[in-house]
Structures are given as C-alpha cells and as structure tokens.
Amino acid sequence: MLPVLAAPAWMLAVVFVPLAAALLCFLLPRRAVILGLVAAVLTAAVTFALTLEVAAAGTAHTLLGGWAAPLGILWRADGLSAALLAMTALVGVTVSLYAAAYFRDDAHARVFFWPLWLLLWTALNALYLSADLFNLYVTLELLGFAAVSLTALGGGAAALTGAIRYLLVSVLGSLSYLLGVALLYHSCGSVDIGLVAACIPDAPRPASQVAAAAMMAGLILKTALFPFHFWLPPAHGSAPAPVSAVLSALVVKASFYLLLRLWLDVLGGGGRWAAELLGLLGVAAVLWGSVLALRQERLKLLIAYSTVAQIGYLFLALPLAVAGGAAAWTGALYLALAHGLAKAAMFLSAGNLLRFGGHDRIAELDSAVHRLPLTLTAFALAGVSIMGLPPSGGFIGKWLLLKAAFAQGRFGLVVVILLGGVLAAAYVFKVVGHAFTPAARERRLRTVPPGMEWSALLLAAAAIVLGLTLPLISPLLQVGAAPAAMATAFAAWSAA
Amino acid sequence: MSALFDPRLPADALLPLLVLASSLLPGLVVFFLGEARVRTRTALNLGGAFLKLAMVGWMIWGVYHGxxxxxxxxxxxxxxxxxRVGALSLLFLVLSAGLWLVTTVYAVGYLEHSPHRSRFFGFFSLCVTATVGVAMAGNLLTFLLFFEMLTLTTYPLVVHRGTEAAREAGVVYLTHTVLAGALLLAGTVWLYTLTGTLTFAPQGFVGDVADSHPAALTAIFALLIGGVGVKAALVPLHGWLPRAMVAPAPVSALLHAVAVVKAGAFGVVLIVYDVFGIEQAAALGVTGPLALVAAVTIVYGSLRALFQDDLKRRLAFSTVSQVSYIVLGVAIVGPLASVGGIVHLVHQGVMKITLFFCAGNLAETLGIHKVSEMNGVGRRMPWTMGAFTIAALGMIGVPPMAGFISKWYLSLGALEAGVHWPLYVLIASSLLNAAYFLPILHAAWMREPTTPWPEPATSAQSGSSARRLQPETGWLLLLPPLVTAALSLLIGLFASMPVSPLEWSLLIAEREFHYP
Amino acid sequence: MTQAVFWALIGMALVVLGLYALIVHAHLLRKVLALNIMSSGVFLVFIGLARRTPDADAPMAADPVPQAMVLTGIVVAVAATGLALALIVRLRALTGRTTLGDDMGD
Structure with missing residues (x-):
C-alpha cells in the first residue's frame, strides 16, 4: 500500500470513494457496471489499508473540516470499526463481482443497483467511522433509504410490500434513536461520543435513562431482534440475491454495531438488567428464528429466518459480556463477523439455485443442487459456520460465549447456545440433503456464470478461515476498546 | 505459541501435517475430476494411501526411538x-492408514461403473483425513475439530446411494451425531473453564480440580462420553448404526472398522486415559457405570444380532457389541484389561472389515443380502467365505485368532482387578457370537445351495484354460478380504512380536499404569 | 414548568400520537402521515429542550446546534416521505392495494 498516506486520508477515502462512484454511476448509467466494479475494488483496497493502519498504529481520528467537538464532527476508527469495515469490504467486493454477473441481462435493475449499492456501502462505512451521535443518525437514515430502495429493486408486489414495511420500520427506529439523541443533547450539550460518555455518569437521571432506552429500542427494531423481527424475512426474502446478501450480512450488523458502540463507549458497558432483558429476547430469537427457519418451504425465507436466529446470538451475549466477560464481547463480535460472511455466502448460493431452477422451493431443489456442486459447497461451508462447527468463525464465537456462560454458571444459556447450533444443523441439512437424492424431474434451466458460483464459495471459505485467524483479529478488536474504569463507573451509576 | 512451527524440529513438526495432507489433498483434487477419469482418480487415491502408510511407518520407527x-x-x-504422535495415536494411525489402503482398493473394485464416484472418493479421503486427525489430536479441542469433521464427511457417504432409505438413514445419523457433537462441545468448554487446559496428558489433566469439583467433573465425564458414545454406538445411543447399513459396502467397512465407530471408541479411551486419567476416573466413581453400559451394550448387541436375517444388519449389531469390548477393557480399571481393550481397537477393526468386505462380495457377485440365502455359498465363493470364516472365528474368540488375544487379556484383566462379572459378560457374549456366526458358517459350507447361482458376467466368453485363473469375483474385491483375513490370523499368531498391536498396547498400558 | 419542559411534553405527546396512529391505521398514507407527526414531535423535543438558559440573564441564549440538526432531520424526513410515497404509488398501480395486507412470508 501507500505508506505516505496517513490514517485520516484512508478514512476519508473509505467514505468518499464509494460516494463519488455512486454519483458517477447515477450520472453515467451506461458505464455503471465498470464504474461500480472499479469503485468496489478501490473501496476494498483503501479499507484494508485503513484496517492495517489501525492494527499497526492504533485508533485513528480525523476532524471533518478541521472543526473540533463539540461543534465539529469527529471520525474515529478503532479496532471495532476497523474489523467491521474490513468485513464490509470483503463482502462488498465479492457481492459486487457477483452482482455484475447477476444483473447482466437486466438493464433496468443494473442502472439502479450500482448507485444505490455504492451509496449503501458509503453509508455503512460512514456509520462505522462516525464518533458523533447525530452524524450516526444521518448515516443510519442514509443506510435505511438505500437498503429500502434496493429491496424494492425487484419491482414486484412482494418486493414493494417488503420494502414499504421495511421503510416504515426503519424510519420509526431512526426516530426513536433521534429522540434519544435529543434527550442526551439536553443533558450533555453535545453529541460527540467522547463528551457524552464523560458527562453520562453525572447526567440528570430520568432524562438520560429515557434517552438510552429510546436509542436502544430504535436500534433493536432496526436490528430485527425478536419480537421486532417481523419485517426482516419479507424484505430479505423478496429482494434480489445480491441485495439480500447485503441486507442480511451488512445492514443488520450496522445497527447492532451502533448499539454495541453506545453500550460500550457511551453508556460504559454496564446496565445489568437491560442486558438481561435483551439477553432474554436474544434467547427467544435464537429458538423462534431457528424453528421458523426449519419450517420454511422457500430457501430464501429459510435463510432470512436463520438471520433472525443468528441476531439472537449477538444479543444473547450481552448479559454474559456485561457480567464481566471480555471474551464474550469478542465472541459476540466474532459471531457478527462470521455471520456476515456466511450469510452473504448463503444468499448468493440461494441466488444461484434460484436462477438455475427458476424457483427456490426447498422440496424441489434436487435438480439444481446436483448441477451446481460449487454453489452447494458454498452453502454447506457457510452452514458449517452458522452451525458453529470447528474450525469456522462461528465456532470461535460460540466457543467464547460458551466459555463465558460456563464460567458464570449460566447453564440455561449454554443449552440455548448449543440448541441453536443443533437447529441450525437441521435447517442447513434440510437443504444440503437434496444433493444426494437423485433429481426427480428435469426442468428448463438457466446457466449460472462461474463467477457467481465462485464468489459465493469465496465468502463461505472466508467464514471458515475466519475461525483460524483469531490470533490476528483479537488484538485488532482490542485497539481503542473502552477502558474498564468506565464500565465500573457506569455500573455504579445504573445501580444507584 | 505464536510461532507456526517449532524452529528446532521443522521436519518432525511437518510430518503430522503431511500425514493429514496425504489424504486431504487427493480428496480435494478428486472432487474436481470428471467421472470418466478413473485412472487419475485411482492413482491419486492409492498414491495418497501408500504415502500415508509410508509416513506412518516412518513415525513408528521414530517413536520407537524416542x-x-x-x-x-x-x-x-x-x-x-x-x-501430536504418541504410542496410542500410532496404534490408531496404523490401523486407519493400513485399512484405508485396503478399503480404497476394494472401493475401486466395488464402485466400478457406479455414478458419482468422484464425489464418493472425495468424501472418502476427507473422512480418512478426519480419522487420522482424531488419531493425532494432542488436545481435546483438536479432537473435537476432527471429530466434527468426521461427522460432516461421513454423512455424504452414508446417503451416497440416494435412495429414500439412504436419506432417512442420513437423517438418523445426523440427528445422533449432531446432538452428540453438542454434548461433546459442552463438556469440552466446561472442562476448559475448570482446568484452564485441554492438553492430553498420560495421567489426565483434571487432577488439580478433582477434589474441588467432583460433581462438575462427573457431569463433564457424562457429557464427553455421551458425545463420543454415539459414534462408539454405546446402547442406547447406537440407533444410527444399523440404519447406516444402507451405505455401499466399502463405506460400511470403513464406518465400522476404521472411521466412525472406532473414532468413538478411541475417544472413550482418550477421555478415560488422557483427559481424566484412569485413577482419577476410578476415584470419581465413573468407571463403574461406564463398565455397566459397556456390558449392557455387549450383551444387547449380540442378542439383537442373533435375530437379524439381513447379513449386514447382523454384522452391524455385532459391531455394536464388539466395539464395547474396547470400552469395557478401559472401564475395568486395570492394566491387563486396558491392554485387552486397546488391542481390540486394532483386532476388531481388522476382523470386522474382513466380514464387511465378504458381505459386500456376496451382495455384488451373487446378490445375497440375507443369511437365509447363504446356503452352500462356500462352494461357489470359497475364498471369500474362507476369509469370512477366519474373521468370524476370530470374532468368536477361537485361538489363535486376533479376537482370542483380546478376550484373553480382558478376562485376565477382570480377574486382576478382582471383579468377576465381566468374565460372565465375556462368556455370554462369546456364546452369543458363536450362536450368530456359526449358523452362517454351517449354512455356507455344509448345506446344499437352494437356488442356482447367477453366472459371473465375464465367464461367458472365457475358455476352459482361462477358467482356472478366473477368480470367483473381481480381483479388486477378492484381494482385500484375503489380506485382512490373513492379517487377523497373523496378528493373533505373532502377538508377541516386537511391534505387534499387542506389544504396542502393553507399551501404552505401561505408560498409563507404570506397570512393570 | 419551564418553557423548555412544556415544549418537550408537547413533542412527546406528538410522538405518542404518531406511534399510535402508525400502529392502528392500515392505510399506508396514514402510516406515512403518522411517521411525519412523530418526527415533528421529535424535532420539537429537540428544539424545545435545547433552548436552555444556562445564564438567567440571557433568556434568549438559544443553542444554534440543535436547530441545524433539526434542519437536517427535516430534510431526512422529507426524503423518507418522498420515498415512501413513491413506493406506495407504485404498489397501488401494481396491485390496487393501499395497505400492506397480511402477506407475511409470501
């Protein structure tokens, strides 16, 4: 890479490269594909450069326009941001390659996909970099609009209905978040995360607590935690495959990241009872999502419900982490990263099967899975990570959660963590099992370009390899992590 | 910790990796080969198998010299x-590497002209990779990894035929093994939170916490044994095994003799010896119940085998019973019993694989699937039935076959430990073994054939001079059972030779018990 | 009750009203209106509470930062409304429906 550029330059590039490309794609629709691909590769490259920079030199900052807080907007990239940025880049560049092949014959979708997708990527990157509560709101809304528009890309009634429901939920969640920001601003007179965090322990009690609750509620709604998951399966299930992949793998992670960021950096990592409540919802999500996934008859809905279950795992980690398990935070993050890669791979595989067979009814997939061994392999490998079998990224995450659960003697959570894995195995093999039964019927089939198969496989392989890279990623996640002192300060505040 | 390889011994650190790679890489390449490229595929498989065996042989020499x-x-x-490669892992390594080679030869012959061979051999190689990984695991985490990999790679083999029965068997197999995997994972993590280590050690590694957490350790023992017990087909976790018989014969042979069942039994050995340590386990009072489960399994399996008319199902229940000899030998706390159990790991493998090869030959050549159809089959296929007879007699425990050595040491061990009931279990089981094997032998050799045999397809155009060289079935199908039958005779006859399985087992038991 | 708290309470009332309407009304246009009322409520809270008077001598010390933020928020709300209306119009053209219906899982 170019060592002459400092971290702030990479940070700006990470946001402005996809933004500029999105505008260019909009202005030059005929060249959208090539522009989009170049931008995707470029964005991924600068993101990896930034990640390496953060891993080597620690947390990076930049002040937009040179204005300092409380008035200016601070961008900050610590280990948590860098890890999610890198995951986004990996998924992003692969999905872009996939989409180039996927939308080849669909001029209408192609023209709209590229600017919207690059805008979505911009919003994601900006969200991960922002250290300013209001700026986060703006990125959250940008993300939501891009995601909703992409959901509607298919243009059918199902897609439109899913998109509208998604839009209503997304705006509602953002408003709830904004209400919290308003109350926090009232208490602290700033929206800078650092300043707000410093003022929180002394802030007037009911206002700041209501603020925290409102923000959390909004983000939970956007993250589709049970019982607010109702909007997710229709939206993710009816979008085109690359869009579903992006929505399930990345967009849901963004609001989870923000929730985590607030919890750790603004509220100080305490909040025992809130964590218990969210953990309980997480448990319900794991069980409910898995059972519903198992009962689906359409592949994309199965995968979407699997997302509901996997989000449950992220929240299930909260009570473990708050009770003093640094490993549980790492575990939750690891699950988020692994799920991002694996779920994208699954949706891309589903897209291949759908294109090949013309439908995604699981019971009739046999002819498609026979002809697309690479796609099936991708699905199965992604499934390994979702099930949490070694040596995948999902396994590492579950291992860390289990370790924390055993150390704290929480056997109920142990059972749920394991049961979720068993149910995941059940729904993954419900699909994979078709590979070994002879095809009952032949149907008119469309070919799937090899690029689409290989990109799904690449992401699935990445989810597996993630399981072997904890020694590399664990130190990265520690970069700029919230000091433990703040956690205790918050614990005192919330106990009082 | 952070360095990838120990810089002092790079070659020796690489050797375990190469042993894994010798089946992993051919397996991955085979997936991408076209169905028609039989020669390339066979060369890759056999090359990998020979290479692995050679490397394992090299390591035997090395371990023997410290x-x-x-x-x-x-x-x-x-x-x-x-x-990590030690004496115990080598025993299992030799077994899996050796029998993989034989089974590969057999599978090449057996699956001639059948569809999806690339897929079959790919997963076959991955399955052996996982088994070898289980054998070389140096801590419980590594064991868990390869154990789960074994589950995933054997599933496609079990459902290979793609029939509705195969699909159902696959579902049953997965249900059992996935749940077992969850138990194993739970036990492993729990143990880790207590002890802070998972590295296998000769006397176990739970000694420091045994006094403070006896209840937790007992629960962990139950979880771990439950986890590996499914693969070892301990009653009542054995339900998948007879159903998995729908798989092709080489798969059954591999599942029963080498890979899945044996990995489970090997897991029991590891958990008792290298995780808990035999003395610690005895002190916790968990070996008694384990011995009981093993005894029940032995008798139950034999009883069920008695009533099976389907040959492969009878063999399957026989496996259920025989594998628990290993568990029983471990659970009767005593050096001689351990020798009997550990050596049975090898002996049962060699004998049972012979039986399955023979059953496969009967099915392929004459279409015989049931015991009741076997009248007079010894005249039509004397070589196959000869091999079958040797292995069956070995299973019963007739001296000087391999099975006799196992039962002899198990009995001695029970007496040495001062308990008598295992003796009765062994006697009962041997009688039952005789009761379900001898009728087969009798029917095959003494009875008249009830129906005429189908003529072998190749004999039509061969003249009378070629007729003498014409084997009773394909050479590739005939040689493997003959080799393994001879082997089961030889390892019994020459049990006291320096590197015989028995001597290795004595070495292993010595290490565990400081036995003079 | 200070002026700030008064406006904040009004804002909260609007938020609750909007949320109620969003849930009970099936017609999509009403849902969009409900969201708009909610966002107005949030903006009112924001502005109202930010009109702090740290110095009793300077009653008009309005804080300009939240005003800028609310301006941004209004832009966002307009964009959301526009997007929602476009989608609704399209849905109506396709299906004739102006409600989401119970098409869950379809």
Missing part, C-alpha cells in the same frame, strides 16, 4: 491446535 512429532497452530487466544 522421537516426538508435534505441530502447534494457534487457534484461540490461549488454546492451540495440537497434532
């Missing part, structure tokens, strides 16, 4: 993936 083979890869912050 060499240590160890490879560490950091996986979690404080836990490594460890591949």
């Amino acid at each position: 060499q240590r083979y160890e490879l560490r890869l950091p996986l979690l912050d404080d836990l490594d993936l460890v591949l």
Whole structure:
C-alpha cells in the first residue's frame, strides 16, 4: 500500500470513494457496471489499508473540516470499526463481482443497483467511522433509504410490500434513536461520543435513562431482534440475491454495531438488567428464528429466518459480556463477523439455485443442487459456520460465549447456545440433503456464470478461515476498546 | 505459541501435517475430476494411501526411538491446535492408514461403473483425513475439530446411494451425531473453564480440580462420553448404526472398522486415559457405570444380532457389541484389561472389515443380502467365505485368532482387578457370537445351495484354460478380504512380536499404569 | 414548568400520537402521515429542550446546534416521505392495494 498516506486520508477515502462512484454511476448509467466494479475494488483496497493502519498504529481520528467537538464532527476508527469495515469490504467486493454477473441481462435493475449499492456501502462505512451521535443518525437514515430502495429493486408486489414495511420500520427506529439523541443533547450539550460518555455518569437521571432506552429500542427494531423481527424475512426474502446478501450480512450488523458502540463507549458497558432483558429476547430469537427457519418451504425465507436466529446470538451475549466477560464481547463480535460472511455466502448460493431452477422451493431443489456442486459447497461451508462447527468463525464465537456462560454458571444459556447450533444443523441439512437424492424431474434451466458460483464459495471459505485467524483479529478488536474504569463507573451509576 | 512451527524440529513438526495432507489433498483434487477419469482418480487415491502408510511407518520407527512429532497452530487466544504422535495415536494411525489402503482398493473394485464416484472418493479421503486427525489430536479441542469433521464427511457417504432409505438413514445419523457433537462441545468448554487446559496428558489433566469439583467433573465425564458414545454406538445411543447399513459396502467397512465407530471408541479411551486419567476416573466413581453400559451394550448387541436375517444388519449389531469390548477393557480399571481393550481397537477393526468386505462380495457377485440365502455359498465363493470364516472365528474368540488375544487379556484383566462379572459378560457374549456366526458358517459350507447361482458376467466368453485363473469375483474385491483375513490370523499368531498391536498396547498400558 | 419542559411534553405527546396512529391505521398514507407527526414531535423535543438558559440573564441564549440538526432531520424526513410515497404509488398501480395486507412470508 501507500505508506505516505496517513490514517485520516484512508478514512476519508473509505467514505468518499464509494460516494463519488455512486454519483458517477447515477450520472453515467451506461458505464455503471465498470464504474461500480472499479469503485468496489478501490473501496476494498483503501479499507484494508485503513484496517492495517489501525492494527499497526492504533485508533485513528480525523476532524471533518478541521472543526473540533463539540461543534465539529469527529471520525474515529478503532479496532471495532476497523474489523467491521474490513468485513464490509470483503463482502462488498465479492457481492459486487457477483452482482455484475447477476444483473447482466437486466438493464433496468443494473442502472439502479450500482448507485444505490455504492451509496449503501458509503453509508455503512460512514456509520462505522462516525464518533458523533447525530452524524450516526444521518448515516443510519442514509443506510435505511438505500437498503429500502434496493429491496424494492425487484419491482414486484412482494418486493414493494417488503420494502414499504421495511421503510416504515426503519424510519420509526431512526426516530426513536433521534429522540434519544435529543434527550442526551439536553443533558450533555453535545453529541460527540467522547463528551457524552464523560458527562453520562453525572447526567440528570430520568432524562438520560429515557434517552438510552429510546436509542436502544430504535436500534433493536432496526436490528430485527425478536419480537421486532417481523419485517426482516419479507424484505430479505423478496429482494434480489445480491441485495439480500447485503441486507442480511451488512445492514443488520450496522445497527447492532451502533448499539454495541453506545453500550460500550457511551453508556460504559454496564446496565445489568437491560442486558438481561435483551439477553432474554436474544434467547427467544435464537429458538423462534431457528424453528421458523426449519419450517420454511422457500430457501430464501429459510435463510432470512436463520438471520433472525443468528441476531439472537449477538444479543444473547450481552448479559454474559456485561457480567464481566471480555471474551464474550469478542465472541459476540466474532459471531457478527462470521455471520456476515456466511450469510452473504448463503444468499448468493440461494441466488444461484434460484436462477438455475427458476424457483427456490426447498422440496424441489434436487435438480439444481446436483448441477451446481460449487454453489452447494458454498452453502454447506457457510452452514458449517452458522452451525458453529470447528474450525469456522462461528465456532470461535460460540466457543467464547460458551466459555463465558460456563464460567458464570449460566447453564440455561449454554443449552440455548448449543440448541441453536443443533437447529441450525437441521435447517442447513434440510437443504444440503437434496444433493444426494437423485433429481426427480428435469426442468428448463438457466446457466449460472462461474463467477457467481465462485464468489459465493469465496465468502463461505472466508467464514471458515475466519475461525483460524483469531490470533490476528483479537488484538485488532482490542485497539481503542473502552477502558474498564468506565464500565465500573457506569455500573455504579445504573445501580444507584 | 505464536510461532507456526517449532524452529528446532521443522521436519518432525511437518510430518503430522503431511500425514493429514496425504489424504486431504487427493480428496480435494478428486472432487474436481470428471467421472470418466478413473485412472487419475485411482492413482491419486492409492498414491495418497501408500504415502500415508509410508509416513506412518516412518513415525513408528521414530517413536520407537524416542522421537516426538508435534505441530502447534494457534487457534484461540490461549488454546492451540495440537497434532501430536504418541504410542496410542500410532496404534490408531496404523490401523486407519493400513485399512484405508485396503478399503480404497476394494472401493475401486466395488464402485466400478457406479455414478458419482468422484464425489464418493472425495468424501472418502476427507473422512480418512478426519480419522487420522482424531488419531493425532494432542488436545481435546483438536479432537473435537476432527471429530466434527468426521461427522460432516461421513454423512455424504452414508446417503451416497440416494435412495429414500439412504436419506432417512442420513437423517438418523445426523440427528445422533449432531446432538452428540453438542454434548461433546459442552463438556469440552466446561472442562476448559475448570482446568484452564485441554492438553492430553498420560495421567489426565483434571487432577488439580478433582477434589474441588467432583460433581462438575462427573457431569463433564457424562457429557464427553455421551458425545463420543454415539459414534462408539454405546446402547442406547447406537440407533444410527444399523440404519447406516444402507451405505455401499466399502463405506460400511470403513464406518465400522476404521472411521466412525472406532473414532468413538478411541475417544472413550482418550477421555478415560488422557483427559481424566484412569485413577482419577476410578476415584470419581465413573468407571463403574461406564463398565455397566459397556456390558449392557455387549450383551444387547449380540442378542439383537442373533435375530437379524439381513447379513449386514447382523454384522452391524455385532459391531455394536464388539466395539464395547474396547470400552469395557478401559472401564475395568486395570492394566491387563486396558491392554485387552486397546488391542481390540486394532483386532476388531481388522476382523470386522474382513466380514464387511465378504458381505459386500456376496451382495455384488451373487446378490445375497440375507443369511437365509447363504446356503452352500462356500462352494461357489470359497475364498471369500474362507476369509469370512477366519474373521468370524476370530470374532468368536477361537485361538489363535486376533479376537482370542483380546478376550484373553480382558478376562485376565477382570480377574486382576478382582471383579468377576465381566468374565460372565465375556462368556455370554462369546456364546452369543458363536450362536450368530456359526449358523452362517454351517449354512455356507455344509448345506446344499437352494437356488442356482447367477453366472459371473465375464465367464461367458472365457475358455476352459482361462477358467482356472478366473477368480470367483473381481480381483479388486477378492484381494482385500484375503489380506485382512490373513492379517487377523497373523496378528493373533505373532502377538508377541516386537511391534505387534499387542506389544504396542502393553507399551501404552505401561505408560498409563507404570506397570512393570 | 419551564418553557423548555412544556415544549418537550408537547413533542412527546406528538410522538405518542404518531406511534399510535402508525400502529392502528392500515392505510399506508396514514402510516406515512403518522411517521411525519412523530418526527415533528421529535424535532420539537429537540428544539424545545435545547433552548436552555444556562445564564438567567440571557433568556434568549438559544443553542444554534440543535436547530441545524433539526434542519437536517427535516430534510431526512422529507426524503423518507418522498420515498415512501413513491413506493406506495407504485404498489397501488401494481396491485390496487393501499395497505400492506397480511402477506407475511409470501
């Protein structure tokens, strides 16, 4: 890479490269594909450069326009941001390659996909970099609009209905978040995360607590935690495959990241009872999502419900982490990263099967899975990570959660963590099992370009390899992590 | 910890990796080969098998001379993936590497002209890779990894035929093994939170916490044994095994003799010896119940086998019964019993694989699937039935076959430990073994054939001179059972030779018990 | 009750009203209106509470930062409304429906 550029330059590039490309794609629709691909590769490259920079030199900052807080907007990239940025880049560049092949014959979708997708990527990157509560709101809304528009890309009634429901939920969640920001601003007179965090322990009690609750509620709604998951399966299930992949793998992670960021950096990592409540919802999500996934008859809905279950795992980690398990935070993050890669791979595989067979009814997939061994392999490998079998990224995450659960003697959570894995195995093999039964019927089939198969496989392989890279990623996640002192300060505040 | 290889012994650290790679890489390449490229595929498979056997042989020499083979890869912050070769792992390694070679030859012959061969051989190689990984695991985490990999790679083999029965068997197999995997994972993590280590050690590694957490350790023992017990087909976790008989014969042979069942039994050995330590386990009072489960399994399996008319199902229940000899030998706390159990790991493998090869030959050549159809089959296929007879007699425990050695040491061990009931179990089981094997032998050799045999397809155009060289079935199908039958005779006859399985087992038991 | 708290309470009332309407009304246009009322409520809270008077001598010390933020928020709300209306119009053209219906899982 170019060592002459400092971290702030990479940070700006990470946001402005996809933004500029999105505008260019909009202005030059005929060249959208090539522009989009170049931008995707470029964005991924600068993101990896930034990640390496953060891993080597620690947390990076930049002040937009040179204005300092409380008035200016601070961008900050610590280990948590860098890890999610890198995951986004990996998924992003692969999905872009996939989409180039996927939308080849669909001029209408192609023209709209590229600017919207690059805008979505911009919003994601900006969200991960922002250290300013209001700026986060703006990125959250940008993300939501891009995601909703992409959901509607298919243009059918199902897609439109899913998109509208998604839009209503997304705006509602953002408003709830904004209400919290308003109350926090009232208490602290700033929206800078650092300043707000410093003022929180002394802030007037009911206002700041209501603020925290409102923000959390909004983000939970956007993250589709049970019982607010109702909007997710229709939206993710009816979008085109690359869009579903992006929505399930990345967009849901963004609001989870923000929730985590607030919890750790603004509220100080305490909040025992809130964590218990969210953990309980997480448990319900794991069980409910898995059972519903198992009962689906359409592949994309199965995968979407699997997302509901996997989000449950992220929240299930909260009570473990708050009770003093640094490993549980790492575990939750690891699950988020692994799920991002694996779920994208699954949706891309589903897209291949759908294109090949013309439908995604699981019971009739046999002819498609026979002809697309690479796609099936991708699905199965992604499934390994979702099930949490070694040596995948999902396994590492579950291992860390289990370790924390055993150390704290929480056997109920142990059972749920394991049961979720068993149910995941059940729904993954419900699909994979078709590979070994002879095809009952032949149907008119469309070919799937090899690029689409290989990109799904690449992401699935990445989810597996993630399981072997904890020694590399664990130190990265520690970069700029919230000091433990703040956690205790918050614990005192919330106990009082 | 952080260095990938120990810089002092790079070659020795690499050897375990190469042993894994010798089946992993051919397996991965085979997936991408076209169905028609039989020669390339066979060359890859056999090349890998020979290479693996050669490397294992090299390591036997090394371990015999005090060499240590160890490879560490950091996986979690404080836990490594460890591949390590010691006396016990070598025993299992030799078994799996040797029998893989034989089974590959057999499978090449058996699956001639059948569809999806690339897929079959690919997963076949991956399955052996997992087994070898289980054998070389240096800590419980590594064991868990390869154990789960074994589950995933055997599933496609079980459902290979793609029939509705195969699909159902696959579902049953997965239900059992996935749940077992969850138990194993739970036990492993729990143990880790208590002890802070998972590295296998000759006397176990739970000694420090045994006094403070006896209840937790007992629960962990139950979880771990439950986890591996499904693969070892301990009653009542054995339900998948007879159903998995729908798989092609080489798969059954591999499942029963080498890979799945044996990995489970090997897991029991590891958990009792290298995780808990036999003395610690005895002190916890968990070996008694384990012995009981083993005894019940032995008798139950034999009883069920008695009533099966389907030959492969009878063999399957026989496996259920025989594998628990290993568990019983471990659970009767005593050095001689351990020798009997450990040596049975090898003996049962060699004998049972012979039986399955023979059953496969009967099915392929004459279409015989049931015991009741076997009248007079010894005249039509004398070589196959000869091999079958040797293995069956070995199973019963007739001296000087391999099975006799196992039962002899198990009985001695029970007496040495001062308990008598295992003796009765062994006697009962041997009688039952005789009761379900001898009628087969009698029917095959003494009875008249009830129906005329189908003529072999190749004999039509062959003249009378070629007729003498014409084997009763394909050479590739005939040679493997003959080799393994001879082997089961030889390892019984020459049990006291320096590197015989028995001598290795004595070495292993010595290490565990400081036995003079 | 200070002026700030008064406006904040009004804002909260609007938020609750909007949320109620969003849930009970099936017609999509009403849902969009409900969201708009909610966002107005949030903006009112924001502005109202930010009109702090740290110095009793300077009653008009309005804080300009939240005003800028609310301006941004209004832009966002307009964009959301526009997007929602476009989608609704399209849905109506396709299906004739102006409600989401119970098409869950379809």
